[in-house]
Amino acid sequence: MSGVRAVLTDIEGTTSSISFVKDVLFPFAKRNLEAFVTAHAHEPRVRECLDGARALAGNPGLSDADTVALLRQWIDEDKKATPLKSIQGLIWEQAYTSGEVQGHVYPDAVDGLRAWHARGLRLYVYSSGSIPAQKLIFGHTAWGDLTPLFSGYFDTTTGPKVESPSYAKIAQAIGLPPEQVLFLSDSVAELHAARSAGMRTACLDRGEAVIPAGHGHPTFHGFATLDPSAL
Numbered sequence: 001m002s003g004v005r006a007v008l009t010d011i012e013g014t015t016s017s018i019s020f021v022k023d024v025l026f027p028f029a030k031r032n033l034e035a036f037v038t039a040h041a042h043e044p045r046v047r048e049c050l051d052g053a054r055a056l057a058g059n060p061g062l063s064d065a066d067t068v069a070l071l072r073q074w075i076d077e078d079k080k081a082t083p084l085k086s087i088q089g090l091i092w093e094q095a096y097t098s099g100e101v102q103g104h105v106y107p108d109a110v111d112g113l114r115a116w117h118a119r120g121l122r123l124y125v126y127s128s129g130s131i132p133a134q135k136l137i138f139g140h141t142a143w144g145d146l147t148p149l150f151s152g153y154f155d156t157t158t159g160p161k162v163e164s165p166s167y168a169k170i171a172q173a174i175g176l177p178p179e180q181v182l183f184l185s186d187s188v189a190e191l192h193a194a195r196s197a198g199m200r201t202a203c204l205d206r207g208e209a210v211i212p213a214g215h216g217h218p219t220f221h222g223f224a225t226l227d228p229s230a231l
């Protein structure tokens with residue numbers, strides 16, 4: 001079997017804390033959604049999100065106000081819907097660039113990503129957060145801009161994270177056989193999907209979420225003890 005040449009990482013619960021996403025990012029988006037839509041509704045990228053949400057809800061006739069209410073409900077439900085994720089990314093841009101919010105990345109994840117990159121491993125992100133949102137969280141950290149470490153980003157526009165064809169598509173996009181890609185996540189459903197596509201997997205159990213026992217993926221409490229070449 002050939003060795004790992006790339007690491008594909010989830011964000012929430014893996015490189016970054018669940019609490020940062022749920023208690024900082026989501027409330028910021030929910031608080032600012034209405035004002036953001038009012039100020040930017042004429043922009044094509046915002047219209048695209050609103051129209052996408054209406055289409056997903058099966059109600060293309062929804063008003064902007066009702067669509068905002070629906071998006072706020074989806075934030076509460078943590079719905080991994082592409083139009084919601086896209087508009088959240090647009091709203092978070094203000095939060096990061098103003099300095100009101102700094103991207104949370106665990107110190108061991110920063111050290112691990114830097115060491116793996118220095119060793120020649122290619123690093124990729126796969127998150128339900130939109131690609132612009134991924135670049136924001138890694139671009140505005142206490143350690144500065146970490147985006148130069150990454151060779152590429154994938155979000156739900158490639159496919160849902162719990163479906164194995166999404167991982168096959170990612171392996172093809174990065175030009176490696178799946179068995180040379182190690183996927184890191186705190187979600188057992190995501191790890192199963194990646195393994196079904198032939199990727200190697202490692203589960204991050206950072207003690208923030210309850211991860212069911214007996215899932216069969218090698219488990220780590222952080223990146224410090226995780227050596228991609230040993231998996």
Ligand SMILES: CSCCC(=O)C(=O)COP(=O)(O)O
Nearest residue numbers: 010011012127128129133134
């Ligand atoms: C890019 S930070 C915001 C992450 C987010 O919106 C989310 O839903 C978390 O999903 P993940 O796939 O990173 O667990």
Ligand SMILES: [Mg+2]
Nearest residue numbers: 010012013186
């Ligand atoms: Mg996660």
